[in-house]
Amino acid sequence: MPNKILIIGAGAIGAFYGALLAKAGADVSVVCRSDYEHVKQHGFIINSNDLGRWTFTPSQVLKNAADFKGMADYVLLCTKVLPDIDLAALVRPAVTAETAIVFIQNGVEIEQTMLTAFPDNEVISGLAFICSNRINPGEILHLAYGHLALGNLPGFISSKTIRLCELFVRSGIECEATENIVTRRWQKCIWNAPFNPLSVLSGGLPTLDILRSQETFVRHIMQEIFSIAEACGHSLPEDIIDININNTYAMPPYKTSMLLDYENGHPMETEVILGNALRAGKREGIACPYLESVYSLMKLRELKLNQSA
Amino acid sequence: MPNKILIIGAGAIGAFYGALLAKAGADVSVVCRSDYEHVKQHGFIINSNDLGRWTFTPSQVLKNAADFKGMADYVLLCTKVLPDIDLAALVRPAVTAETAIVFIQNGVEIEQTMLTAFPDNEVISGLAFICSNRINPGEILHLAYGHLALGNLPGFISSKTIRLCELFVRSGIECEATENIVTRRWQKCIWNAPFNPLSVLSGGLPTLDILRSQETFVRHIMQEIFSIAEACGHSLPEDIIDININNTYAMPPYKTSMLLDYENGHPMETEVILGNALRAGKREGIACPYLESVYSLMKLRELKLNQSA
Numbered sequence: 350m351p352n353k354i355l356i357i358g359a360g361a362i363g364a365f366y367g368a369l370l371a372k373a374g375a376d377v378s379v380v381c382r383s384d385y386e387h388v389k390q391h392g393f394i395i396n397s398n399d400l401g402r403w404t405f406t407p408s409q410v411l412k413n414a415a416d417f418k419g420m421a422d423y424v425l426l427c428t429k430v431l432p433d434i435d436l437a438a439l440v441r442p443a444v445t446a447e448t449a450i451v452f453i454q455n456g457v458e459i460e461q462t463m464l465t466a467f468p469d470n471e472v473i474s475g476l477a478f479i480c481s482n483r484i485n486p487g488e489i490l491h492l493a494y495g496h497l498a499l500g501n502l503p504g505f506i507s508s509k510t511i512r513l514c515e516l517f518v519r520s521g522i523e524c525e526a527t528e529n530i531v532t533r534r535w536q537k538c539i540w541n542a543p544f545n546p547l548s549v550l551s552g553g554l555p556t557l558d559i560l561r562s563q564e565t566f567v568r569h570i571m572q573e574i575f576s577i578a579e580a581c582g583h584s585l586p587e588d589i590i591d592i593n594i595n596n597t598y599a600m601p602p603y604k605t606s607m608l609l610d611y612e613n614g615h616p617m618e619t620e621v622i623l624g625n626a627l628r629a630g631k632r633e634g635i636a637c638p639y640l641e642s643v644y645s646l647m648k649l650r651e652l653k654l655n656q657s658a
Numbered sequence: 659m660p661n662k663i664l665i666i667g668a669g670a671i672g673a674f675y676g677a678l679l680a681k682a683g684a685d686v687s688v689v690c691r692s693d694y695e696h697v698k699q700h701g702f703i704i705n706s707n708d709l710g711r712w713t714f715t716p717s718q719v720l721k722n723a724a725d726f727k728g729m730a731d732y733v734l735l736c737t738k739v740l741p742d743i744d745l746a747a748l749v750r751p752a753v754t755a756e757t758a759i760v761f762i763q764n765g766v767e768i769e770q771t772m773l774t775a776f777p778d779n780e781v782i783s784g785l786a787f788i789c790s791n792r793i794n795p796g797e798i799l800h801l802a803y804g805h806l807a808l809g810n811l812p813g814f815i816s817s818k819t820i821r822l823c824e825l826f827v828r829s830g831i832e833c834e835a836t837e838n839i840v841t842r843r844w845q846k847c848i849w850n851a852p853f854n855p856l857s858v859l860s861g862g863l864p865t866l867d868i869l870r871s872q873e874t875f876v877r878h879i880m881q882e883i884f885s886i887a888e889a890c891g892h893s894l895p896e897d898i899i900d901i902n903i904n905n906t907y908a909m910p911p912y913k914t915s916m917l918l919d920y921e922n923g924h925p926m927e928t929e930v931i932l933g934n935a936l937r938a939g940k941r942e943g944i945a946c947p948y949l950e951s952v953y954s955l956m957k958l959r960e961l962k963l964n965q966s967a
Contacts, residue, residue: 558958
């Protein structure tokens with residue numbers, strides 16, 4: 350019997366990974382709000398530079414998880430993490446005793462909410478390294494990358510995680526099961542913490558310009574994330590900052606996800622990327638004035654955006 | 659014989675102070691580039707909330723200091739301080755052995771350029787606490803304040819400084835002759851260093867919103883300026899930060915000069931306010947990560963502005 354999977358938040362990330370799971374033989378349904386009518390009629394078109402172009406017709410297209418019929422083996426939460434969204438409430442109606450709750454989301458220290466909300470369920474933490482955009486209703490353009498990391502807390506890999514990984518690998522993308530998913534979040538944060546806010550606060554510079562102009566400042570922020578992660582028990586490789594710097598120099602000029610949100614008038618993941626890291630730093634007694642500056646300026650930017658809205 | 663004064667940079671600040679000096683009986687000429695034709699024909703209209711409305715007809719209206727006829731007792735430099743403007747070159751053609759060079763300009767550590775360029779002349783450093791705008795060609799709106807501080811380096815008050823002060827006082831504004839003009843610059847920088855860049859980087863928030871949302875961040879920047887000033891030998895009053903915070907809460911919401919420049923597409927005084935303070939901090943071995951963050955972000959903002967121009 351195929352795995353029964355419900356994707357919650359079928360945007361650029363959720364629809365893409367859902368389409369891959371369907372391709373690998375799973376029975377995939379979606380909760381999708383903004384494009385509901387379109388997707389109900391036409392499904393999704395996935396346009397991937399690496400994997401080709403195909404149509405993904407979900408098993409069920411829903412407005413709410415409560416409308417889901419059947420028992421989900423996995424619920425994949427692929428929404429953004431924003432302070433005013435109650436993620437547990439989005440998921441709860443589709444959760445049974447056998448359901449594993451998977452979140453493929455940005456940020457650090459985001460697991461506890463789900464672990465607390467679903468103490469009797471399996472919770473799988475997932476991290477995507479991907480560049481994909483929703484370019485039209487129901488149409489996803491997958492530009493690059495796609496690599497996933499999945500793991501359980503605290504620090505193990507369950508059989509359900511392995512099964513999900515195998516599905517992704519069968520569909521054509523890399524997926525790594527890891528005992529260190531929390532460490533991997535901090536690792537990703539090394540890059541996100543400087544480049545996401547700096548791209549917004551600069552008024553829209555791509556990563557390469559930021560780096561060429563203010564490499565020292567970027568390194569300061571990275572160093573603070575490194576120290577916070579270490580204080581939280583997640584030592585990162587010594588050369589991780591150099592590697593991130595060198596990789597970014599080698600990348601084509603890139604617009605960060607926060608900049609895309611900003612330019613499209615969408616809310617930004619300031620709290621889950623910067624706020625959570627900063628709060629962890631304060632809790633652990635790590636001085637992080639650079640991170641604090643960038644966070645404070647993002648809060649001012651958001652205040653101004655809300656005034657103008 | 660009346661004092662013969664040449665104003666270089668007759669914008670919102672220069673035209674206003676020139677008009678006051680003329681009112682007090684001085685023979686005032688102006689170098690004014692952008693509004694040259696208009697001012698040559700019609701003079702300036704000064705519209706002041708405190709001092710009324712009057713027309714200021716300069717004795718000579720010039721495009722260049724080189725066209726000035728006669729010997730100037732004072733040359734008042736009232737341009738912005740920008741990295742690509744050679745201030746000494748602007749002034750030099752009108753300077754004789756008897757001329758005192760006065761600059762009424764923002765920023766810290768700006769005196770040395772003029773002292774080096776004119777080793778045999780008297781140099782007077784001046785600081786304006788004023789809110790005035792050029793609203794039309796040749797028309798200046800003086801909104802509030804107007805207080806001046808003038809002094810000589812290193813730390814004295816000359817008779818020419820006293821004479822100039824008396825002229826200003828006679829014209830109706832406060833002018834203080836001070837032995838501590840450099841200290842006064844640092845004192846002003848306590849306010850400028852946070853509020854100017856934060857108003858720009860937030861995308862246009864007035865001072866009150868900045869303070870209400872991020873008072874702690876504002877205080878961190880102020881504290882760094884305080885420490886740098888102290889290391890440079892300019893101890894500021896212990897309560898200066900509290901006073902600045904309280905005064906800003908009491909002020910009506912205010913757009914900073916840097917924000918006005920930003921909104922009008924004019925170059926900003928990032929280097930002379932933030933860059934010079936930061937360089938002084940590094941020279942004196944003072945850690946200033948908050949200031950450094952704000953400066954780095956302003957450089958990124960300017961890079962983006964130059965790309966878009």
